[in-house]
Amino acid sequence: MPRPRRRLTSTCIGTVTAGLLATGAALAAPEEGEAQGGQGSDIAMGAYLDYGPPGVARIPYLSRWLGGKEIRVGHTYLPGDRWAGIEGNVSFLEDWAEWRQADDDRMFVLNVPMQEHNEGRVSDYRVARLIRAGAEGEHDEHFRKLAERLVDLGVPDTVIVLGWEMNGITYTHRCGPDPENWKAYWKRIVRAMRSVPGQEFKFDWAPNRGKDAIGWTECYPGDDVVDIVGMDSYDQGPGRDFDEYVSQPYGLQQHVDFAKAHGKAISYPEWGLFRRGDNPEYVRRMLKWIEQNKPLYHTITDYCPHGVWQCKQNPRSSKVFRDALSPDGPGPVIPTPVVPTPVVPTPMVPTPVIPTPVIPTPVVPVPQIPTPEIPSPVWPLPSPEIPAPASPGPVKPGPVLPSPVWPEPPVPVPVPSPARPSPQVPAPVPVPAPSPVAPSPRPSPVVPKPEPAPTTPPPPPANSSQWCLPLNFGDWLSHLLGKQSVCLKFDWGKDSGSWPF
Known part of the structure; x- marks a missing residue:
């Protein structure tokens, strides 16, 4: 029985071999x-x-x-x-x-x-x-x-x-x-x-x-x-x-x-x-x-x-x-374009360089304005002397002071009495109107104006029953009020029985 056994073994080996080959082909x-x-x-x-x-x-x-x-x-x-x-x-x-x-x-x-x-x-x-x-x-x-x-x-x-x-x-x-x-x-x-x-x-x-x-x-x-x-x-x-x-x-x-x-x-x-x-x-x-x-x-x-x-x-x-x-496996790496649109090169056109002209800046001279010197006023100022009415002597003018310009008040004109003549009252001195002053960075120095000489009032007529005394209030008040005087009337007529002369 060995031979049949060997044939069976050979047959089995051949069958297994064929199966493995078939399986390998299938895999x-x-x-x-x-x-x-x-x-x-x-x-x-x-x-x-x-x-x-x-x-x-x-x-x-x-x-x-x-x-x-x-x-x-x-x-x-x-x-x-x-x-x-x-x-x-x-x-x-x-x-x-x-x-x-x-x-x-x-x-x-x-x-x-x-x-x-x-x-x-x-x-x-x-x-x-x-x-x-x-x-x-x-x-x-x-x-x-x-x-x-x-x-x-x-x-x-x-x-x-x-x-x-x-x-x-x-x-x-x-x-x-x-x-x-x-x-x-x-x-x-x-x-x-x-x-x-x-x-x-x-x-x-x-x-x-x-x-x-x-x-x-x-x-x-x-x-x-x-x-x-x-x-x-x-x-x-x-x-x-x-x-x-x-x-x-x-x-x-x-x-x-x-x-x-x-x-x-x-x-x-x-x-x-x-x-x-x-x-x-x-x-x-x-x-x-x-x-x-x-x-x-x-x-x-x-x-x-x-x-x-x-x-x-x-x-x-x-x-x-x-x-x-890929048909033949991985090939060389090719960059992937985001948008594969052909890029047309833009011709480079040189931009002409135009020189910028240099324009000199004109130098404008600055005028030199001299600074005026302003004299400082001396303080305190002397007060004007006002004489008492009882001293009818001549009045001396006080010191000249710069005064502000005020509008001139109307001067009352005394009405003469028909019985007695009035003394002559001197006319007020006209004050010139101030001229317009151009504005300037600094105030102009104040130059004192020349004052007219004081006029002594004429003496009253002889044997007059009215006596007038001139009043001097100084230059500042005199400009404002004009020349003033105080007149006193005495009833010393012939009929009074007390006329001395």
Whole structure:
């Protein structure tokens, strides 16, 4: 029995060997597939780089950063603030149409809102009314105009991502407020756009991963109006890691199974980093998931915080992405331009130097004003002497003093008595009016004015019954009151009996 035993042993060894070889081939297949996916996969790859011409201009720079990998998908969005934008009345569509027409292997993906004011925080009540109006055909013409615009631009095979992330709460075209009318509205849009001659559109129905506000299966409008079942999947909840992203209700696995059950291709129009920051494990697992399930296309959202090329805050994830998708591994580091617009050098025009003329400042001589010397008055001043009325002798003038100018009071004129003649009263000396003095920084010295010689009153006539004595009040009062005298009348007439002479 040894021989049969040896044959059995040999057979067992051969079987085990063959099994190991087969197992090794099976284990090596994902590695080869992963490598082939990075180097020569048929999966169309792209990135959202900007909505307008800069997004088109950056595509070749992204390709160079990835070691020459072909970027086959161009992805942009129509503005959802007004119906005019949703109708395609934007100039940047021409730039994307030109890029698409340059190569038959390229794909143009266009996100199209279903309502105006699409990010205007519209209430659920109003959203329900808008959905109902759309289901009744009120907005068909807007989407018919969009279809005509795309056909005229030469991109009739555009992939239309209509009403994306409808199971969430962000957009006015959300499904939750009225799912049944929302599905009816979707159907009307698709039929309106397909009614335009020459169109070849593909309609991509793309919810958020996870249940969000409503399970996305409740918003599916039907196989006849859907060509691709897409999904937007960022590195955020629900789910704590990539395994839960796959296995959770309405997750990545259910998405693949749902599309397969309906006979549809899958896509990932939006994916990228988010809540968990620079997470290279998420990028690695997402790229493997894409390679394994072969979507029609995928586009990473490449701006911060989601991106790996234009966003510099995720260097580890950027390296994983680049290593996985570069055909020949990492190439030389090429600086990433922020805006890859050709820089036209500005010619340097020398500015002529004009010498500034030196204008001498004229020197104005300052006149020297002599300072007048002011004699200081001597104090105290002598008081004027006033003689007693009993001494009728001659009066001597007092010292001359400077006096202020006062208005001249009227001088009373004595009325002569008819019986007796009055003594002669000397006329007042006129005082000259002061002349105007020009203002000067300093007061002018006071020069004493010459005073007229005092006039002695004439003696009274002989044998007169009236005796007058002149009064001298000094120069100051004399100027003010004039020359005054005191007259005494004595009744010594002949009839009185007392006349002495």
